[in-house]
Amino acid sequence: MLASVGAEWMKLRKRPSTWVLGGVWLAMLVFFAYVLPYLTADSDTGPEAAGALASTLPAELVGNAVAGYALFGGALALILGALSAGSEYGWGTVKTALTQGPGRLNVLGGMLAALGLTLVGMVVLTFAVSAGASAIVASIESAPYDWPPVADIVTGMAGGWLVLAMFALGGVALGTATRGTSMAIGLGLVWVFVVEGLIRASASALEFLDTVQRALPGVNGGSLTAALGARTVEEGGAPGVSTLISGWQATLVVAVLAGGFALVAGWLQRARDVV
Amino acid sequence: MPAAIDIDGLTVHRGGNLVLDAVSCQVAAGSVTGLLGPSGSGKSTLIRSVVGVQRITSGTVTVLGQPAGSKPLRSRVGYVTQAPSVYADLSVRENLRYFAAVVGAAAGEVDRVISAVGLTDKTGALVARLSGGQRTRVSLAAALLGTPQVLVLDEPTVGLDPVLRRDLWEMFHGLANAGTTLLVSSHVMDEADRCTALLLLREGRVLAADSPAAIRRRTGTDDLESAFLAIIDAEQVGSR
Numbered sequence: 075m076l077a078s079v080g081a082e083w084m085k086l087r088k089r090p091s092t093w094v095l096g097g098v099w100l101a102m103l104v105f106f107a108y109v110l111p112y113l114t115a116d117s118d119t120g121p122e123a124a125g126a127l128a129s130t131l132p133a134e135l136v137g138n139a140v141a142g143y144a145l146f147g148g149a150l151a152l153i154l155g156a157l158s159a160g161s162e163y164g165w166g167t168v169k170t171a172l173t174q175g176p177g178r179l180n181v182l183g184g185m186l187a188a189l190g191l192t193l194v195g196m197v198v199l200t201f202a203v204s205a206g207a208s209a210i211v212a213s214i215e216s217a218p219y220d221w222p223p224v225a226d227i228v229t230g231m232a233g234g235w236l237v238l239a240m241f242a243l244g245g246v247a248l249g250t251a252t253r254g255t256s257m258a259i260g261l262g263l264v265w266v267f268v269v270e271g272l273i274r275a276s277a278s279a280l281e282f283l284d285t286v287q288r289a290l291p292g293v294n295g296g297s298l299t300a301a302l303g304a305r306t307v308e309e310g311g312a313p314g315v316s317t318l319i320s321g322w323q324a325t326l327v328v329a330v331l332a333g334g335f336a337l338v339a340g341w342l343q344r345a346r347d348v349v
Numbered sequence: 350m351p352a353a354i355d356i357d358g359l360t361v362h363r364g365g366n367l368v369l370d371a372v373s374c375q376v377a378a379g380s381v382t383g384l385l386g387p388s389g390s391g392k393s394t395l396i397r398s399v400v401g402v403q404r405i406t407s408g409t410v411t412v413l414g415q416p417a418g419s420k421p422l423r424s425r426v427g428y429v430t431q432a433p434s435v436y437a438d439l440s441v442r443e444n445l446r447y448f449a450a451v452v453g454a455a456a457g458e459v460d461r462v463i464s465a466v467g468l469t470d471k472t473g474a475l476v477a478r479l480s481g482g483q484r485t486r487v488s489l490a491a492a493l494l495g496t497p498q499v500l501v502l503d504e505p506t507v508g509l510d511p512v513l514r515r516d517l518w519e520m521f522h523g524l525a526n527a528g529t530t531l532l533v534s535s536h537v538m539d540e541a542d543r544c545t546a547l548l549l550l551r552e553g554r555v556l557a558a559d560s561p562a563a564i565r566r567r568t569g570t571d572d573l574e575s576a577f578l579a580i581i582d583a584e585q586v587g588s589r
Contacts, residue, residue: 081450085436088443166434170491171451173400173428177420181451 078176078184079191082158086192091157095150096196100203102146106312107138108207122315125310130211133220136230137303137311139204142236144296144304145266147200148241151193152262155245158185159339160255182343186246186336193238195233226303233302233325237295240328241266243335244291250339266292288319291331297324353378353499353530354399359408361394361553368394370553371408376532376546381525383544384534385577391553392534393431396503398424400428412499424452425490429502433484434491437477441468444476448491462490467516482509489517493524499579500524502533506540518543538574549577556580 077219086092088348108130117128129138143151171181203222212219222230248258270292287293296314301321305311319327354376361369369391376382386390397403398410401418410417413425435444445459447520463472466486471479492500502521506514518540521531525545532546533538541547542561549557549564557564557580561573568579 077450077453081447084443084450085439085447088439089436092437149371161436165436166430167436169402169430170428170434170448170488172400172427176423176451248525334587 075176075180075183078180079187080184081235082184082188083191086188089157092154092192095154096199099142099147099150100199101197101201103139103142103203104207105269107141107204112211114240122310124208127215129210129305129310130208131215131217131220132205132208132212133222134303135201135204135208136222136226137299138231139201139209139211140234140237140299140302141304141312141315143237144292145312147234147238148292148295148314149263149266151196151238151241152245152248152266153259155189155242155247156249156258156262157245157255158189158242158249160249160252160258163249163253164255178307178343179340182340186339189242189246190235190239193235193242195236196238199207200234201227201231212290222303224321230302233298236325236328236332237298240291240295240332240335243339245331247335247338247342250342289327291328293318294327294331297321298328301325351378352376352496353413354532355409355411356395356399357409357411359395359398359410360406361391361398361403361465362406363394365582368553369398372550372553372555373556373589374409374548374558376548377479378530378531379525379528380541380545381521381531381533382546383541384532384548384550385538386536386550390536390550392536392550393503395550396428396501396532396534400426400501424495425498427495427497429485429489429492429500429501429505431503431507432558433476433481433488435476435484435487438475440473440475441479441490442472444487445490445494449494452495454494458494458496462493465493465520466490481493485509486517497529499530502531505534505538506535514540538572538577541573547573549580551581551584557585 090178111119111126111130115123126133129246209219211300245258245262248262249255252258270290273283273287273290274293292314293316297317297319298321300306300315304315306315306317307313351373351472357373359369359372371565372395386392394403398405399417412422415422419429429509439447441463442459447464449456463469466489468483468486468490471483476484478485489505506517521533525531544561546560547557547564548555564573564576565571568576570576570579
């Protein structure tokens with residue numbers, strides 16, 4: 075198992091797509107969570123401007139860092155997961171790895187563990203870049219460096235990682251199910267950006283849809299990030315962040331969904347012919 | 350020579366179609382056995398059965414005394430797929446480092462197999478930038494990691510230039526001389542003479558299993574293409 079983890083970790087580190095996705099995520103984080111609010115605050119003097127500026131200061135580090143995980147960060151994690159699993163079929167390497175290597179679940183376990191490690195790196199980078207950006211803003215505005223307690227930062231990192239892991243595992247399940255990357259990424263993004271949005275929009279009119287939306291990955295990811303301190307959409311925060319579900323319930327559902335996606339991928343990997 | 354691969358009554362259906370029909374044959378240890386037949390004859394399915402990635406309807410496939418695909422065989426059987434099975438977005442060395450880690454091969458093995466397939470000057474090149482033949486060699490190098498006792502190659506010379514094909518066949522014989530058993534599929538009859546033994550497959554059935562010389566002698570022909578046609582004609586006459 076350790077050999078599989080090491081091999082997958084090396085592969086993920088060497089892949090340009092991993093770095094491109096990480097770079098895109100960090101660029102979006104800096105632009106939407108810091109540059110845009112700062113420019114808004116700089117060009118206005120009303121209460122909204124004060125709120126926008128406050129959102130970029132060190133005290134808001136945790137909320138700002140995890141706010142994008144429910145939608146954009148989640149979508150990028152889903153792409154990473156779909157690429158990890160689906161590209162094995164696209165390049166035919168699944169046959170080489172599974173015939174010569176350890177067992178099928180061992181190979182999948184190695185991939186999931188390496189993905190988990192990569193996401194740890196992404197979360198740490200997210201917090202580091204967020205901290206750097208908020209420190210720059212505080213320095214420019216001569217604002218206090220009121221960092222959140224370490225416990226809050228650690229909790230934020232763990233919760234943020236769980237949300238990303240759920241989306242990445244969804245990508246792995248899709249990549250394994252479709253035995254490729256294009257269809258997996260396409261379906262995943264349609265789900266994240268279209269289907270969930272439509273269900274949410276219709277949930278107030280149809281009771282059963284309200285029940286359905288409480289089990290959705292995006293809704294629970296958004297509720298978990300809100301519980302960690304991210305501002306909701308109504309408060310001018312990132313899209314997808316809401317307080318529809320309590321933090322603990324959202325954590326539980328996100329963990330169950332993540333486990334469910336992993337089980338689906340494992341079952342497919344084990345049960346089907348290698349083609 | 351003892352059999353490294355023993356296939357007995359192998360029947361496979363794919364998508365509801367009968368692909369292999371009660372195939373029985375053996376591959377001698379240390380031989381270079383050619384699996385020849387036209388496209389659609391069932392070569393790839395037979396190979397997939399030998400490496401244990403094919404669901405079979407009935408029959409048995411035994412490799413080195415173990416059921417095909419069983420855990421003890423994973424490090425003892427190398428498999429080169431029809432299309433190169435390597436990561437296009439990684440370099441040659443990165444690909445082989447990955448597969449070496451997967452099969453638990455020593456780090457020094459990477460250099461050995463790169464040298465064995467003649468890609469020493471391409472170790473840092475991205476696989477995406479290599480020619481088709483070079484990609485095939487990277488795939489072959491991956492299969493050579495861990496020094497497998499049985500090497501199964503599915504049409505490894507398709508699309509390669511004659512010089513490279515000659516070099517690869519020389520390498521196959523070098524491996525066989527060192528004790529490796531090779532099962533090489535091809536639909537190109539002029540490659541049959543490079544093998545020490547042949548399995549002629551058509552429409553999911555084994556038409557002949559012998560050495561090239563014995564097959565020529567039995568059919569009274571000079572070349573193996575004519576021999577193959579003579580065997581098919583004899584089959585058709587016999588079935589009327």
